[in-house]
Amino acid sequence: MSSTVHTPRRVLILAAAPAQLLDIAGPAEILAQASRLGPATGSDARLYDLACHIVPEPGTPATSAGLPLSSTVTAETLLGWSALDTLIVAGGEGARRRGDEAAIRDLTRHLASRARRVVGVCTGAFILAASGCLNGRRVTTHWRWCDELARRHPGLAVDPEPIYVQDGRVWTSAGITAGMDLALALVEADHGHALALAVARELVMFLRRPGSQKQFSPHLTDRTGLSARLADLPSWMSENLHRPLRVETLAARVGLSPRQFARAFRAEAGTTPARMLERLRVDAARRMLESDGAALAAVATLCGFQADETMRRAFLRQVGVPPGDYRDRFRAERRLSQQTLPERSATA
Known part of the structure; x- marks a missing residue:
């Protein structure tokens, strides 16, 4: 008797220091819990293989909370990847301020070209927009920064209302905790509603809010x-x-x-x-x-x-x-x- 061979989906969370800690930890925990709660499908039961890369800035903490956070994979290694299931770009001050830096822009463009799916959490949309990944797309970001995103990138259709938006292979979310709703939507798209609901229940999230729900708070x-x-x-x-x-x-x-x-x-x-x-x-x-x-x-x-x-x-x-x-x-x-x-x- 042999078990079914299962290959985890490779997911990279990319951020620019200083990053919003929950933009990284929130989606990462959702995907990690999905791997833990999902049905085993072989010797490697993980549904997602998670990695994180934070582009540092000298003298700046990795996160806006001041807590240290280290990359699990180097930029050199990332440049050698030929395929990636999902690229998640986290938001924060670094994303808004440093999205136009050549090293960040080029790395993002390289990774996005190899990813099946591209995701911007909160102001991670600024990095994706600077790299050209959002051209002509309908997108959203934190309500406070929608006008700024539209001003800097007039080719985007910035929608300030929904908590997340899917336009083809590109997903973007509103601020901070909305990134967890988006991550649950990714789990549901990949593995079905029952698993997404189980993850929400495990994390004491009452449910996954639909993307059409507005940023009214x-x-x-x-x-x-x-x-x-x-x-x-x-x-x-x-x-x-x-x-x-x-x-x-x-x-x-x-x-x-x-x-x-x-x-x-x-x-x-x-x-x-x-x-x-x-x-x-x-x-x-x-x-x-x-x-x-x-x-x-x-x-x-x-x-x-x-x-x-x-x-x-x-x-x-x-x-x-x-x-x-x-x-x-x-x-x-x-x-x-x-x-x-x-x-x-x-x-x-």
């Missing part, structure tokens, strides 16, 4: 740039969503006339009070739909929407899917999470 109760008078208002709005929060009510809360308030809020928050309120209500409804079985009508009422249809239109604008579909996806994931993945066993 930074817009909510972020008080950056708000004056002392307005700084606490988003939090107060979040606690009173069930109330009819008209402009007059909000203005009175901060001691301004409605006209003064509307002008000041837009200048400081970069959006109107009505749009901020819709985002807060959608976020509250989203959390309820994720965690309990309340009817849509009840969720709409508790979150301050005037009707189910009002909530539906707001969800389509803010999240990209209607609330019923959003809740159904979570229910489906919850049912699947109750299923047991087959135990690993080697074929004799």
Whole structure:
């Protein structure tokens, strides 16, 4: 009796110092757990063969956290590789600042030409863009840096909304933890939904968010740039969503006339009070739909929407899917999470 021969997929994580630590560790842990939890297929049961190369910068720590991190493979060795399954380029300050360096650009271009799949995590997109790997592609990156990426590389279709994007063999993700969602999507594409779900469960990730889910978190109760008078208002709005929060009510809360308030809020928050309120209500409804079985009508009422249809239109604008579909996806994931993945066993 002989066992099935299995060749692990070779994956390289490439980064430029200083790199965002979680952009490296997050995807690496997802793939490592997939190898541990996936069914054995022969003498070498690893699904992924992971390597890491960090392009150093003299006097700069390898990671923005200041923690040391070493390459597992040299640049000279990488240049000798003839094939690579997946190239993952991590983000961080180094990616944004050093992507145009000739050594980084040339190494990235060389590796990408030999890879079946190319992945940019967070601002790793800056390195891939500088190397020409993203030309003509629809891509995303961290919401804070989307405008900068589009300005530097006008040939890209930069989409600031989704948490990750696939365009052909190229995948890019939003900021930091979204790289883990993208890595789970890679596992699912390679080995199926059951294994991706098992990895998410093992790492106490409730589920893999779909790429179409929007990067809406930074817009909510972020008080950056708000004056002392307005700084606490988003939090107060979040606690009173069930109330009819008209402009007059909000203005009175901060001691301004409605006209003064509307002008000041837009200048400081970069959006109107009505749009901020819709985002807060959608976020509250989203959390309820994720965690309990309340009817849509009840969720709409508790979150301050005037009707189910009002909530539906707001969800389509803010999240990209209607609330019923959003809740159904979570229910489906919850049912699947109750299923047991087959135990690993080697074929004799």
